[in-house]
Amino acid sequence: NAGVTQTPKFRILKIGQSMTLQCTQDMNHNYMYWYRQDPGMGLKLIYYSVGAGITDKGEVPNGYNVSRSTTEDFPLRLELAAPSQTSVYFCASGAGGPYEQYFGPGTRLTVT
Amino acid sequence: AQSVTQPDIHITVSEGASLELRCNYSYGATPYLFWYVQSPGQGLQLLLKYFSGDTLVQGIKGFEAEFKRSQSSFNLRKPSVHWSDAAEYFCAVGAGSGNTGKLIFGQGTTLQVKP
Numbered sequence: 001n002a003g004v005t006q007t008p009k010f011r012i013l014k015i016g017q018s019m020t021l022q023c024t025q026d027m028n029h030n031y032m033y034w035y036r037q038d039p040g041m042g043l044k045l046i047y048y049s050v051g052a053g054i055t056d057k058g059e060v061p062n063g064y065n066v067s068r069s070t071t072e073d074f075p076l077r078l079e080l081a082a083p084s085q086t087s088v089y090f091c092a093s094g095a096g097g098p099y100e101q102y103f104g105p106g107t108r109l110t111v112t
Numbered sequence: 113a114q115s116v117t118q119p120d121i122h123i124t125v126s127e128g129a130s131l132e133l134r135c136n137y138s139y140g141a142t143p144y145l146f147w148y149v150q151s152p153g154q155g156l157q158l159l160l161k162y163f164s165g166d167t168l169v170q171g172i173k174g175f176e177a178e179f180k181r182s183q184s185s186f187n188l189r190k191p192s193v194h195w196s197d198a199a200e201y202f203c204a205v206g207a208g209s210g211n212t213g214k215l216i217f218g219q220g221t222t223l224q225v226k227p
Contacts, residue, residue, distance in 0.1 A: 004155075031213050040121065042202060042217035043156075050212060058214065090155060096213040098144040098163035098206060103155035 002026055004104035006091050012110045013081040021076040021107050023091030031096040032074040034058075034066065036087040037106075043090065049074055050096070081111045114139045114207045118218035125193050126226045133188040133221050135203030144206030145186040146215065147177055151199045162186065163206075173197070198225045 007022045025032065030051045035043040035058075045058030049068040063085055065077040074093075078085060088108050094101040115138045125131055137143055144163040148156040160171025167179040177188045186203060200222050204215040 033214070035217075040219055042116075042219045043215075044217075045214055048212065048214060056212075092156075094213050096211045098161065099213065100146075100158045100161065101156075101213065101215065103148075103157070105155045 004091055004093055004102050006089075006104035006107050008107060009105070010108045012112065013078075015081060015083065015111060017081050018077070018079050019081070019109075021078075021089055021091075021109075023074045023076065023104060024072050025074075025091075025093040025102070026072065027093060027102065028071060029093035029095055029102075030071065031094050031101075032068065033092045033094075033101065034064070034074070034076045035090045035092065036060065037090060038087050046076065046089075078109075083111050085109065086111045114143075114205055114216045116203050116205050116216050116218035118201075118203055118221050120221050121219065122222045122224070124224040124226060127195050128192050131188075131190045131193045131197070131223070133201050133203075133223070135186045135188065135218060136184055137186065137203070137205045138184065139205055142181075145177075145179060146204040146206075147171065147175070147186075147188050148202045148204060149173075149199050150202065150220075156202065159188070159201075193223075193225055195225045195227065198223055 033048045034046040047066040049055045091104045092101040117136045146161045147159040203218040207214045207216045
């Protein structure tokens with residue numbers, strides 16, 4: 001039982017490049033989330049999904065896209081990378097409502 | 113709108129001393145409240161949570177937190193800190209309607225433990 005896995009762990013992008021951050025969970029959770037963490041700012045919700053085929057925007061969705069074709073996978077797409085997207089990205093999954101979210105180890109992204 | 117404030121950005125305590133990390137929230141109804149811990153270079157791990165019942169909740173690693181509705185607070189406590197408790201701590205409130213499980217996080221408090 002691996003929990004929530006994220007790839008890659010680290011990535012450096014040039015401005016304007018695109019990439020996909022991968023997230024997979026093996027706990028059969030319906031709910032999945034993408035957060036970004038910036039120093040002194042806590043975690044901000046980018047997008048979330050309540051089940052396969054259903055996604056919605058969080059607090060800071062601009063510049064990102066997501067899809068959810070299976071229960072297990074919830075990739076995050078950056079189309080035109082900008083320096084403002086330099087951050088640590090965390091994927092999480094859970095059962096919704098008052099239940100715990102399980103976090104992946106994070107992806108550290110630098111855009112230069 | 114829901115919000116969470118952690119007034120202390122950085123706290124230093126001596127090993128063996130007691131600890132209290134503050135968390136204040138803004139939410140119209142009875143909130144779901146969480147404390148997560150993040151060790152350097154790691155993801156977040158749940159310490160404890162409150163959503164109903166006894167207002168004093170026990171968590172892992174000897175932590176506890178008390179929900180005080182009148183003060184809109186959910187402070188985290190530990191009677192005796194260990195060097196391994198050095199980490200960043202986040203308070204979070206369940207946000208929005210429905211069952212989405214969305215969380216609003218505070219800014220975090222970094223705990224340093226002196227030997």
